[in-house]
Amino acid sequence: MDALPIQEQTGLPFASRNPGIIHTCGHDGHLATLLGTAQILKENQAALRGSVLLCFQSGQEIGLGAEQIVTRLKKIGNVKQVVGLHYMGEMDTGIISLQNGSVTAGISNFCIEVVGLGGHSARPDLIHNPIPAACEIVSRIMAIPSNYHAPFATCIISPCKIAGGASNNTIPNTCTVEGNLRFLTIKDGEEIMQTISTTAEKVALSYHCSVKLSHKKEMCPPTINDPISASFGRYIARKIGLEVQLPHTPNMGAENFSRFLLAFPGFLIFMGAKSKIAETSTKLHTEKYDIDEKAIPLGAEFLATYAYEYLTHFPQTNLLPKNDFEQFAYEIGRSILQNENQYSTPIISHKLIALQKKIEEQPILNDDELRNTLKVYIDTGGNASLAAKLLYIHRNTMKYRLKKLEEALHCNLHDEETRLLIKIALSF
Numbered sequence: 279m280d281a282l283p284i285q286e287q288t289g290l291p292f293a294s295r296n297p298g299i300i301h302t303c304g305h306d307g308h309l310a311t312l313l314g315t316a317q318i319l320k321e322n323q324a325a326l327r328g329s330v331l332l333c334f335q336s337g338q339e340i341g342l343g344a345e346q347i348v349t350r351l352k353k354i355g356n357v358k359q360v361v362g363l364h365y366m367g368e369m370d371t372g373i374i375s376l377q378n379g380s381v382t383a384g385i386s387n388f389c390i391e392v393v394g395l396g397g398h399s400a401r402p403d404l405i406h407n408p409i410p411a412a413c414e415i416v417s418r419i420m421a422i423p424s425n426y427h428a429p430f431a432t433c434i435i436s437p438c439k440i441a442g443g444a445s446n447n448t449i450p451n452t453c454t455v456e457g458n459l460r461f462l463t464i465k466d467g468e469e470i471m472q473t474i475s476t477t478a479e480k481v482a483l484s485y486h487c488s489v490k491l492s493h494k495k496e497m498c499p500p501t502i503n504d505p506i507s508a509s510f511g512r513y514i515a516r517k518i519g520l521e522v523q524l525p526h527t528p529n530m531g532a533e534n535f536s537r538f539l540l541a542f543p544g545f546l547i548f549m550g551a552k553s554k555i556a557e558t559s560t561k562l563h564t565e566k567y568d569i570d571e572k573a574i575p576l577g578a579e580f581l582a583t584y585a586y587e588y589l590t591h592f593p594q595t596n597l598l599p600k601n602d603f604e605q606f607a608y609e610i611g612r613s614i615l616q617n618e619n620q621y622s623t624p625i626i627s628h629k630l631i632a633l634q635k636k637i638e639e640q641p642i643l644n645d646d647e648l649r650n651t652l653k654v655y656i657d658t659g660g661n662a663s664l665a666a667k668l669l670y671i672h673r674n675t676m677k678y679r680l681k682k683l684e685e686a687l688h689c690n691l692h693d694e695e696t697r698l699l700i701k702i703a704l705s706f
Contacts, residue, residue: 280305280339287565288558302567303339304365307551307574311363314578319585328589331357341498344537352541359507359588360544362535363577367560369550371570374580375523376511376547377503383434383460384467384500385532388493390415390478392442394485396451408453409442411485415478416440416455422473433470434460434530459493460530462500501536503545511545514584520549520576549577 279301286293286300294300301307312332319330331351337343351357369375392415394408416437423433435457442453459474461467475491482489512522535546551573552560558568 279309284565288568302563304569307365307569311574311577315581318582330585341534344534348537348541357542360538360542362546364548365551365569366548370552371550371573373521373523373550374515376508378505378508380462380500380502380528382501382533383530385458385460385498386493387458390455391490392453392482392487394487396449399447405449406486407449408487411482411487412453412455415481418477418481419474426473498532498534499536501533501546504543507543508545
């Protein structure tokens, strides 16, 4: 499934039998992991409080397969969560990376056709040469990330192909530039593509040429993990003994599991599977790539455990059992603090004020009320993180501790003192 057109050189006894074809992105391992997950779930089927769908996606390496499955899932209906797993050869076995927000980039391909007026190279005064126009367009659009885009929001513009002309003494009528744009939010992708279009048009005009820009909008959107789902995933990972790696910079490669996450809440988890065999490589898409097969049962255990725990704790609603609530709320609070740049906007609302008032009126809330209050904020999206912090403190509160958090809630989250107050509150 999803092999790549490379001649395998691992020398392993289970190497590809087909010349020029190799599983060099780990999809054979993913396939085995999902089959292992199926076996575990089937053996424990009586204990499951719901259904689990196992999706075997083909065509991922060429950006296909996801939309067909998403369409099918929507037709089936009542899908509450989607979880994807990808092995990483450069991470040690037993380590996972599961972060909030963007984890892989979105990508859009573009083609800029520069239209001029061709003719004999001896009379440049009678023609409009599209080749120098195309060359300057390449230079100008590559400068867009540094000159016209926020430096804290990564984007990459890569012109990869330029073509024009057929002989060394004839100026062509057209010259084309092809490449791709990578971005971490859909909004950034749309804005940057518009800037590419505007820049190309103005440069071409200065050479008395015109341009035709074509691009496939969001050929693959950015993969954006749901923070609440990712927090629960980290909790499950630690529960089964996996080491959770600190948040890292997003991978600028594209991954069309993003199509699943546009349709349903969930996350993509990266799991370490570094090969210990000397003759193999840990680098994806190379002729000697292999994974540590000890990672396969760990991946299956994680997926099966997550499915079981999710169905147990969230049968119909987003409510957590009493013994897990405190740890889950703490996970949310800590993950938010580790990714403050993703939550740096003020999120005080009338609902949060109402929650504060409720706590003032009823200093001791039972667990059901706490869980229901958290559900309200999960349903409203951005307020969930701060609500979880507030509720976590309340579970362990003396009034002066809650007071410190209340003081923080009245401040702007851009304020350094506010973040410090939250950290102090969480440290009690």
